[in-house]
Amino acid sequence: MTHVPAQTPNPECPVERFLFREEAAKVLRVTPDTISSYIEKGRLRGVRLGHRLLVPASALAELAAER
Known part of the structure; x- marks a missing residue:
């Protein structure tokens, strides 16, 4: 088995944030x-x-912008 070192996150590649369905429902009411x-x-x-x-x-x- 080969060990692969963890990579430092690239600040130029932002991570998408996700919300659970229930959280999304609260945001949109x-x-x-x-x-x-x-x-x-x-x-x-x-x-x-x-x-x-x-x-x-x-x-x-x-x-939300469309609404």
């Missing part, structure tokens, strides 16, 4: 089911991590 619906309809980007649904903060900001 809608229900978690509405967030799921937006994702299913393609209105909002989302990522499934196991049984949890995560929403990129940038996608949430884009949707």
